[in-house]
Amino acid sequence: MSDPVLTVDDLHVGYPGEEGDIEIVTGVSFELQRGEALGLAGESGCGKTTTALAIMKLLAPGLRQISGTVDLQTANGVVHLQKRTERGMRDVRWTEISLVFQGAIGALDPVQRVSRQIGDAIRLHDPEADRTAVRERVKELLERVGISGERASQYPHEFSGGMRQRVMIALALACEPEVIIADEPTTALDVMTQAQVLALLEELRRDLGLALLLITHDLAVIAETCERVAVMYAGSIVETGPTDAVFAVPQHPYTQRLLGAFPLVGGERALPPAIPGTPPDPADPPSGCRFHPRCHLAREACWHGEMALRPVGDDHDSACLFAPLQQTAVAGGVR
Amino acid sequence: MPLASAVTPLAEARGLEVTFRRRGRVVRALDGVDLEWRQDEVLGVVGESGCGKTTLARTLLGLELPSAGELRFEGEVLDRGGTRTLRRKVQMVFQDPYQSLNPRMRVSELVQEPLRMQGMPRGERILRAATALEDAGLAPAERFWHRYPFELSGGQRQRVAIASALAPEPAGLVCDEPVSALDVSVRAQVLHLLLGLRRARGLALLLITHDIGLAWSLCDRVAVMYLGRVVELGTAADVLERPQHPYTQALIAVAPSTRPRPGGRAAILEGEVPDASRLPSGCRFHPRCPRARERCAEEDVGPRPSGAAGQTAACWYPGMERPVRAVAPTA
Numbered sequence: 167m168s169d170p171v172l173t174v175d176d177l178h179v180g181y182p183g184e185e186g187d188i189e190i191v192t193g194v195s196f197e198l199q200r201g202e203a204l205g206l207a208g209e210s211g212c213g214k215t216t217t218a219l220a221i222m223k224l225l226a227p228g229l230r231q232i233s234g235t236v237d238l239q240t241a242n243g244v245v246h247l248q249k250r251t252e253r254g255m256r257d258v259r260w261t262e263i264s265l266v267f268q269g270a271i272g273a274l275d276p277v278q279r280v281s282r283q284i285g286d287a288i289r290l291h292d293p294e295a296d297r298t299a300v301r302e303r304v305k306e307l308l309e310r311v312g313i314s315g316e317r318a319s320q321y322p323h324e325f326s327g328g329m330r331q332r333v334m335i336a337l338a339l340a341c342e343p344e345v346i347i348a349d350e351p352t353t354a355l356d357v358m359t360q361a362q363v364l365a366l367l368e369e370l371r372r373d374l375g376l377a378l379l380l381i382t383h384d385l386a387v388i389a390e391t392c393e394r395v396a397v398m399y400a401g402s403i404v405e406t407g408p409t410d411a412v413f414a415v416p417q418h419p420y421t422q423r424l425l426g427a428f429p430l431v432g433g434e435r436a437l438p439p440a441i442p443g444t445p446p447d448p449a450d451p452p453s454g455c456r457f458h459p460r461c462h463l464a465r466e467a468c469w470h471g472e473m474a475l476r477p478v479g480d481d482h483d484s485a486c487l488f489a490p491l492q493q494t495a496v497a498g499g500v501r
Numbered sequence: 502m503p504l505a506s507a508v509t510p511l512a513e514a515r516g517l518e519v520t521f522r523r524r525g526r527v528v529r530a531l532d533g534v535d536l537e538w539r540q541d542e543v544l545g546v547v548g549e550s551g552c553g554k555t556t557l558a559r560t561l562l563g564l565e566l567p568s569a570g571e572l573r574f575e576g577e578v579l580d581r582g583g584t585r586t587l588r589r590k591v592q593m594v595f596q597d598p599y600q601s602l603n604p605r606m607r608v609s610e611l612v613q614e615p616l617r618m619q620g621m622p623r624g625e626r627i628l629r630a631a632t633a634l635e636d637a638g639l640a641p642a643e644r645f646w647h648r649y650p651f652e653l654s655g656g657q658r659q660r661v662a663i664a665s666a667l668a669p670e671p672a673g674l675v676c677d678e679p680v681s682a683l684d685v686s687v688r689a690q691v692l693h694l695l696l697g698l699r700r701a702r703g704l705a706l707l708l709i710t711h712d713i714g715l716a717w718s719l720c721d722r723v724a725v726m727y728l729g730r731v732v733e734l735g736t737a738a739d740v741l742e743r744p745q746h747p748y749t750q751a752l753i754a755v756a757p758s759t760r761p762r763p764g765g766r767a768a769i770l771e772g773e774v775p776d777a778s779r780l781p782s783g784c785r786f787h788p789r790c791p792r793a794r795e796r797c798a799e800e801d802v803g804p805r806p807s808g809a810a811g812q813t814a815a816c817w818y819p820g821m822e823r824p825v826r827a828v829a830p831t832a
Contacts, residue, residue, distance in 0.1 A: 209684040326773055356549040357711055361755035361769045383685060386757035413759050425759055427685045429718035431741050437696065437718055440689035444654045460686070 170197040170239065171344050171377045172221070172263070177234035179213070179220045183449060187232055190448045191216050192401035194234075198345065203371060203378040205388030205409065207424075208398035211445055214381045217398075218347050221379075222265050223247060223255045238262055240344070261291050264338035266331075268350035273334055274322040281318035284308070284337055291341035307336040311366060328359030332366065339370070347379045352387060364391055385424060389413055394481075397421050400446050400456040403475060407482030417484035417491055419461045455487065463488055509576040510537040511673050511705045512561055512591070516570035519556050526778040530556040532729035533570065535804065538673065543699065543706040545720030545737065547713065547752065551774045553729040554709045558675045561707065563587035575672075589619065592666035596678040598658035602650040608634070609646045612665045619669065629668050636701070637664035638694050656687035663694065673705040674698075681712065692719060713756045717741045725749045728785040729777055734804065735812030743821060745807040745814035747792045750821070784817065792818055 174196050180189035191213040198204050208214045219225050221236050236247040240262050247258070259265075267273040275283055284304045289295060295303070305315030311332040313325075322330055331351060338346055348367065352360040368391060371378050380392055388395050389409055396406040397418065405418040416422045426438045443460045446452055452459050458468040467487055475483040478490045519531040531553050538544050538561070546554045559565045560572065563585070572579050574587055592615070595601035602611055612630040621629070631642040637660040639645045650658055659679065666674055676695065680688040696719065698704050710716055716723050716737060723740045725733040725748065733746040744750045751770045770789045775781060781788050787797040796817055804813035807820065 209686060211684075328773065357713075357752060357755055358549055358770050359773065360757070364757070365769060384757065385685075386759050389759045390757045424685055427689055428759055429714040430758070430760065431714055431717045431753065435718055435738070437692050438689050440693055441686040442690075444656060444687060445684065 168197070169200045171200045172198040172239070172379070173235075173237040174217070174221065175235045175237075177217060177220060177236065178232040179216050179225065179229060180232050180448075181228050181230070188449045189232065190229075190401055191220065194398070194401075194403055196396055196403065196406065198377050198379055200239075200344070200377055201371070201375045202394065203368075203380060203392040205392035205395040206379060206381045206398060207383065207385055207388055207395055209383055209445055211448075212398040213401040214398050215349055218265065218349055218379065218381055221247065221347065222259060222263065223250065223252070224265070238345070260287055260338070260343060261341040262343050263345040263347065264341070264343045266334050266338050266346060266348040266351050268353050274330060274337075276322055279319050279321055280304075280308075280325075280333055284318075284333075284340055287337055287340035303340075307339055308333075310339065310370070311336045312362075326359075328355050328363060331355065331359075331363050335363075335366065335370070339374070342374075343376070345377045345379065347381065349381045350383070351380070353382065353384070360387075367391065385413070386428060397424070400451060401448065402456070402485070404457065404473075404485045405483065406475065407479065411479055411482050415479075415493055417478045417482065417489040418457075418486045419463050419491065420457050422491070422493075423462075455485070463491075508540055510539045510573075511575060512538040513573040513576075514557075514560075514570065515573075517557075517560065517567050517572060518569040519553075519560055519565050520568045523778060528776075528778040529729050529780065530777060531560065531567075532777075532780075533803075534726075534729070534731055536724055536731055536734070538705060538707055539722075540672070540705055541699070541703055542721045543696075543708060543719055545708045545710065545716035545723040546726060547710055547716050547723060548726035549711065549752075549774050551728075551777065552726040553777075554726050555677060556729075557726070558593065558677055558707065558709055561587070561673075561675060562591050562593055589669050590671050591673045591675060592669060592671040594659070594662050594666050594674060594676045594679050597682040598650075598655060598662045599682065601662055602658055604650050606649075607646070608639075608648050608650075608653075608661055611650075611661055612668050615665060615669045629670075630664070633664040633668040634661075636667055636698065637661070638690075639664065654687075655683050656690055659683060659691050660694065663691075663698075667698065667702070670702075671704070673707065675707045675709070677709045678711070679708070680715070681710070695719075713741060713753055725752065728774060728780065730785065730815060731804065732786065732815045733813065735809060739809040739812045743808055745812065745819040745821065746786075746816045747790050748786050749814075751791075784815070786816075794818065 174194060177191055177194045178189055179191035180187040194217050206214045220231050231248060238245045238247055245258055281304050284307055285300045288300050288303050304318050308315050308318055313332055325333060352363050370376060392409050395409045395412050396403045399420050405412060405421045416425055423441045441460055446456055454469040454471055455473045458464040473485040475485050478484045514534050514536045517531050517534040521528045521530055548554050556565060560567060612633055613626050616626045616629055634642040634645060639660050680691050699706055708720055720737045723737045724731045727748050733740055733749045744753060755769055772789055783798045783800055784802050787793040802815050802817050804815050807814040
C-alpha cells in the first residue's frame with residue numbers, strides 16, 4: 167500500500183560552472199512511505215547529503231536546486247517544499263521534517279544548556295507553552311532517548327559522543343515531526359554506541375510511527391535499520407529495492423562491489439577485490455553509465471545514452487543495462 | 502609458551518603501564534599489557550575508543566614512555582634513550598590523510614621529511630623517497646613529486662602517508678584505522694597495498710581498528726583491548742570466530758552486518774567504557790558483563806588460556822555460549 171509522506175521527483179542540484187550548471191545530483195526520485203525506513207547509500211561525493219539538504223532547503227551557498235519537486239504530506243495536505251520560501255520552510259522544518267546531522271558536537275550550541283536548546287525547539291512549535299510545560303516536555307524527550315531527565319541542565323561537552331547524538335535525536339523529536347532525515351547519525355561513534363543509537367532510532371520509529379530517511383556510506387547500518395535501500399553513485403540512484411533483495415541479489419555492479427568491500431567473519435579469509443579508479447569529477451562525468459570506467463562488466467553499450475532505472479524484480483530497480491545480473495562470488499561467499 | 506615463535510619478536514611488552522595525570526587524577530591508559538608483536542605478522546588491536554589502543558601504538562612508536570613494565574625491541578630492553586631507535590624502526594600511518602599531511606609541503610618534501618630528520622644526504626634521500634612512492638603505488642614518482650596534498654584524491658593521499666612511513670625503511674608499521682576515512686571503493690586498494698608491502702618488504706604490521714571484519718580478513722593475530730588491558734588474544738580466526746571473552750563476544754555481536762540476522766538484533770551492552778581514572782573493582786568488565794558473578798566484582802583477572810591453543814582470555818568464566826554468526830564490519 168502506497169502512502170508516501172515524502173516524494174522526491176527528478177531532483178537536480180548543482181552549481182554554476184563556466185559552461186552551464188555542474189550537477190551533483192542528477193535526477194533523483196524516490197518515495198518515503200509513512201512509517202518506513204529508507205536507506206540512501208553511497209560514497210562521499212555521490213550526492214546523498216546534497217539530496218537531504220535540498221529536501222530541507224538548507225543547501226550550502228552556491229548550490230541550488232535546478233529542477234525537480236519535493237512534496238511533503240502533512241496533516242494540512244501536501245506541501246510543495248520546492249515552492250516554499252525560507253520563511254515558509256520554518257513552518258515545516260522540525261515540526262514536519264527534522265534533520266539529525268553527523269557529528270552532534272558541531273550541531274549543538276556548546277554554550278547553551280541542553281534544556282535550553284530543546285526548550286527553544288519546543289517553543290518554536292508551541293510559542294504559548296509555559297515554562298513548567300516546556301521543562302516537563304524536555305525531561306520527557308530526554309528520557310525518551312535514554313538520558314536521565316536530571317541531565318537537562320548540563321552542557322553538550324558534559325555528554326559523551328553517543329549521548330550527544332541522543333540529545334540531537336531528542337531535539338529532532340521536539341516538535342513531533344512525521345519524517346526524520348538522519349545523515350550519518352552513527353559514523354563518529356564506537357561500535358557499541360552505534361548499536362545503541364541504531365536500536366534507539368528503530369524503537370522510536372516503531373513507537374512514534376516516524377518515517378526515517380537514513381543517509382550513510384555504511385551498507386551494514388542500512389541492512390540493520392532499513393526496509394528499503396537506494397544506492398547512489400555520481401549523483402543518481404543506480405539501484406533501489408527492498409534491503410533484503412538488494413543485499414541478497416544486488417542488480418548493479420556497483421552495489422555488488424560495495425557489498426563485496428565488507429569482509430564477513432567466517433567467510434573466506436581474503437581481501438575483497440579492489441574497485442579500480444576513483445568516483446568521477448562532477449564537472450567532467452563519464453558519458454553513458456557513470457560507473458562504466460570502473461566496471462568489470464562494461465561494454466561499448468555502456469558508454470552512451472542515459473541509464474534509467476528499470477524493474478528487475480519485485481519493487482527492485484536497477485540502472486545497469488545488463489540487469490538482471492549473474493551473482494558473482496565475492497569474499498565472504500556468494501551474496 | 503604455546504604458539505611462541507622461535508624468532509625474536511619485533512617488539513614485546515611485559516606488564517606495560519602508561520599513566521597520565523588529568524585533573525589531579527591518575528589515568529591508567531595502559532594497565533599491565535603483555536603483548537608480542539612478531540616479525541612479519543599482521544597484529545590486529547581492536548576495542549572501543551578509550552580502551553588504550555592508541556596509547557599502545559604511541560608507546561610502540563616511542564612517543565609515550567612507560568611508567569612501569571618492560572618494552573623490548575628486537576630483544577633489547579628499551580631505556581629512555583632507546584626510544585630513538587624505535588622512532589626509526591617503527592613508523593606510523595594515521596587514520597585521516599586529510600589531516601596527517603602538511604598541506605603546505607609537496608609530495609617530495611613530505612616523503613623526504615623523515616629522512617631529513619635523520620640527517621641523510623640529499624642524493625640518497627631523493628632516491629629513497631622515489632622508491633618509497635613507487636612502492637606505495639604512486640608510480641612513476643615524477644608524476645606526483647611536485648604535487649601538493651590538495652591535488653590528490655583521498656586514496657592517493659593515504660598512499661603518500663604510507664610512502665613517508667616507508668621511506669626510513671622501518672621494520673614495523675603501525676596503522677591506526679588506515680582506511681576508515683577512505684571511501685568504500687578505495688579501501689580495498691589501500692588494504693591490498695599494505696598486504697603487498699608486508700610481503701615485499703617483510704614488514705610487520707600493527708593494525709588498530711574497531712572494524713571486526715577488517716581485522717578478521719587482514720590479521721594473523723588479534724588482541725582485544727578493554728580499559729588499558731588485553732582481554733583476549735589469539736589467532737584472528739580463533740578470537741573472532743570462537744571468542745572466549747564476553748566482551749569480544751559483545752563486540753562481534755553488535756558489529757552491523759549486511760547479512761540477515763537470524764533471531765533479531767543481538768544483546769547490546771549497556772552504558773559506555775568507564776573512565777580510566779575510575780577503574781571498577783575486580784574484573785574491569787564486570788559492571789557491563791552479562792555473565793558477571795560475585796567473584797568478578799571482587800577478584801581481578803589476568804589472561805588465562807581458554808579456547809584454542811595459544812588463545813587467552815582475561816575472564817573467570819570464559820567460553821562460548823553459542824556459535825558466532827557471520828558479521829560484516831562497520832565501514
